[in-house]
Structures are given as C-alpha cells and as structure tokens.
Amino acid sequence: MTPDDITLLVMAGGLGSRFGGDKQLIDVGPNGEAFLDFAIRDALAAGIGHVVVVARTDLDAVLREHLEYQHGPDLPLTIVHQDTCGPARHKPWGTGHAVLSAAGVCSGPVVVLNADDHYGSSSVRRTVDALLATDGRHAVIIAFELGHTLPNTGSVSRGICRVVDGNLVNLVETHGIRRQDGRIIADDPSGQLSDDTRVSMNLWGLPAAAIARLAGQWAAFHAVHSDDPSAEFLLPEALDQQRAEGLLDIDIVGTDETWIGVTSREDLEDARSALAGT
Numbered sequence: 663m664t665p666d667d668i669t670l671l672v673m674a675g676g677l678g679s680r681f682g683g684d685k686q687l688i689d690v691g692p693n694g695e696a697f698l699d700f701a702i703r704d705a706l707a708a709g710i711g712h713v714v715v716v717a718r719t720d721l722d723a724v725l726r727e728h729l730e731y732q733h734g735p736d737l738p739l740t741i742v743h744q745d746t747c748g749p750a751r752h753k754p755w756g757t758g759h760a761v762l763s764a765a766g767v768c769s770g771p772v773v774v775l776n777a778d779d780h781y782g783s784s785s786v787r788r789t790v791d792a793l794l795a796t797d798g799r800h801a802v803i804i805a806f807e808l809g810h811t812l813p814n815t816g817s818v819s820r821g822i823c824r825v826v827d828g829n830l831v832n833l834v835e836t837h838g839i840r841r842q843d844g845r846i847i848a849d850d851p852s853g854q855l856s857d858d859t860r861v862s863m864n865l866w867g868l869p870a871a872a873i874a875r876l877a878g879q880w881a882a883f884h885a886v887h888s889d890d891p892s893a894e895f896l897l898p899e900a901l902d903q904q905r906a907e908g909l910l911d912i913d914i915v916g917t918d919e920t921w922i923g924v925t926s927r928e929d930l931e932d933a934r935s936a937l938a939g940t
Contacts, residue, residue: 665709674777756894782919802867809857
C-alpha cells in the first residue's frame, strides 16, 4: 500500500448550530482559506490520492466554487451529500453516518477529519505514516494534549483517551471542559483534568474493514432511534464499539501540535490570528 491508495475524507455536513451558521467555508487563512483547505493541502503533500468531502446538497455549488479557486480544477475530488443518504432529517445523523455515506466512493484506507478544525501541519502526514505501518485490523487516532485544544473562551467537549501500551482502551466523551482559576475542569463527567491529558479531535486513520462494519452498526442504531430528531450516530462511539467487541485495535499516535478551531463566533479572530503565518 502507498499513500496514493489512501483517501482523505472531510466531514463538512454539519449545521454549525453553536457557531450560528455554516462554518465549513468561513475564511480563516491569510488567502481566504477555510479550515478544510489546509487539510487538503497537507493530504496532497503526504501523497494521498483522493479527496472526498461529505457535505450537504445546499452547499454544493459554493463548495465546488471554493475548492476550485483554492486548489485548481485538477483536484482529485468527490463530493457526497450526507442529506441524501439514509432517511431525510433536518439535523444530520452524525459523524458515523457521514463516513458511512461516503463508503461507496472510498476503496481503501481513509483519513477522516472535521472540516472546521485545523490539526497542525504534521497531523495528516502522521496519520498516513501510521496507516501505512499497520494492517487491516488497526485504526489510528491522533491524540492531542488537552491544553493545546482549548479555546480562549467558553467550554468544549472532548474525547478523553485512556491509553495502555500505545493502544486505546477507553474513549470517554467529556463535556463542559474549560479553564477556570488556573485549572482545567469538566462538568460531565465532573472532575479536574491535566494539560497533557490525551484527547481525540476526530482525526482518524481507518482501515476499509472498519468502514464496512459501520453499515451494520448504523442499521442497529437507526432501528432504535429512527423517531428521535436529535440522536446522532457518532463515529467515535461506533469505533469504540468495534474495539470493545475485539474487531478493531486503535493505535494512539501522540502529537504536540496545537488545534485551532472555532466553536463560536468569538473564536474567529483568534483563529485567524493563529493562522496568519500559515
């Protein structure tokens, strides 16, 4: 396997509810780049051969125009509309459903990430390198230090990684994380966390087998939650279930990169300042 066999899958189908609108294409870079443009450039530099963007139908025209302007007409691009996959619902069905909706256009391993996060210049390459060093049973998660992922204001949710011998053994979605009085505290589960706590920011390297198993997991999820307008089929939970059932090993690759993102509009100028020299 070579990097050319790997697909970059960018999840850009969210509604941006906390941000107050679509943030997938908000200009944050010095040349009008959106967050996903940095990820695409890093992926192409790492040798990735195919880019898939999972978006919504109503964003299609502006998304295509933006990507052609930033990357030229020869970008090896496929756009998938998450809202046309599975039952129609105003709120997208979640990150696991986003990846599943693109499964038909991904023939091999996949690097999955959010469209509205910047993971640092080395993170995609590290994911590619780790995928190339594994077999079809192993997934990869890039684990950031919590202190490098917190915005200047407000609280966030993070997937707290419990790691043993370089492998993920538990992933706990933790809410209400914020700095307060010189400490990092969380509301649910409640407690104090350290700056070097390893967290997932939804940057994954996935073997094809893990993506194929999402179909059965989605069917089971939807059978229970079909009438719930807010339930989400989340990728971390689905992958952790595969791990718990002995179907998947998840390797942890640590990074000292600093995450840059926008949870609310108050974060936007900080993100632009951080990316000004990128």
